[in-house]
Amino acid sequence: MGFGGNGTGTAVATRTPPATAKVTRTTLTATKTVDGTLGYGDTLTVTGKSQGTITWLPGEGSTITRGHGVYSVDADRRPLLYGTMPLYRTLEDGVEGRDVELLERNLDKLGYTGFDVDKEFTWTTREAVEDWQEDLGLDVTGKVQPGDVAVADGQIASPIVSSSLFTLL
Template identity: 85%
Template sequence: MTKVEEAPRAPGPALRALPPRRRGPIRALAWTGGAALLAAAVAAAAVGFGGDSAGTAVAGRTPPATAQVTRTTLTETKTVDGTLGYGDPLTVSAKSQGTITWLPAEGSVITRGHAVYSVDADRRPLLYGTMPLYRELRDGVEGKDVELLERNLDKLGYDGFDVDDEFTWATREAVEDWQEDLGLDVTGTVQPGDVVVADGRIRVAELRKALGDTASGPVLDTTGTTREVRVALDVADEHLVRKGMRATVELPDGATVKGEVKSVGKVATETTSGNDTVTTVEVKVSVSGLKKPYDAAPVDVTIVSERRENVLAVPVGALLALAEGGYGVQVVEGASTGYVAVEVGMFADGKVEVEGVPEGATVAVPK
């Protein structure tokens, strides 16, 4: 640590305000770091080193407040508006003739093998997969759709066949057992309209049919079962957010839950409000530990955009702008004080990362 003698001088011009490390328009984004407080935190007159930089500190009045240089972790966060929900809905449509005789309740969750709806008292069960059935599955048929059917039958506990892309007599027998257990006509074949295919569990978001309606066209809308938050993020701030970042979601009642950025959209969208046009990308944040029964709600999402571990830091108010350029701190040793030039780094939590002073040193914090 290099101490320099405090040179007597007449009061100089007002100190230059320290600029934030990142400037630029921030729309719908609240900064919780300390950079914005610098102008108010810096003292009222420029400090000059004066004399030999290797000089000793001089005795002076005891500073009104002091703080120690500490080793800590600085975390910079951004808070944005978001909407809690279950993601985009998907529509389930009937592919057979008949009458709707049973429908699930809105909000209910349906898993593999259970009925999504019923036509003429016959259940339409859910199978997991990403390929819709598009043809009759029967003896001799081969393809990925056969493998999808066999994989689901295997998961439901039926056996005696190989899970592959061939529909054999063994597959037919398993299908017959399955149909009998469901109370369906035992045909040993599967038509596209006999089942509903989704990539996992589904949640019933909205019914599009009523009991007694004709079983053709949209029957109900579904979503996934995991709640997520969607954020319309200004493209100017897109570089601050990346997949895997931790987040905290504040609910309307003030409770908070943990979250994680799952995706950052690659398609920008323009929205106009009055005379202002904002270009945004969609950010999806998954949430965990959510106990409140919110189907949809406005929330605040706080994202950890930068983290600096094991750094030396002082309160932002301890920084002084030096007349020679750069920044420094006033180091206190007993009844003596002296100014030391420092390199500054990240601002966060009312503190600033510094280099040039040792851990444990005492610095003045002007009021």
């Protein structure tokens, strides 16, 4: 037997009228006032460590997660890394410290492999950084400058900002 058919295998279309309801126009008769503040939570200051013009900002109210752009300077995206300390020096071959571990932990969480997550920036870390830079469409240097990324302790909500261009000095 056909689906909804007459036994011949041929479907029969049936129309069901749409549900309707009578609309009544009236005046609002009750209100309630409550105390409160609307906002996006705690303020977060993002410090840029490079010079240039901010050419892109995320949309209002969007949530920025690890590896995604916080803003762009001169058309280069500055991705978010999770951590508790900002990058304060160039990370490159031979550098050691907690900032290297922060970078490597983020690269690992973003799916880059071939290095140990530790405090040493080795040639294997450089190769992962080069792959990451290539994937971001940046100049492939194998080094990470303090102004190349933004660091926060977790995801951040984009504030309401103007889309006009700002200059970092």
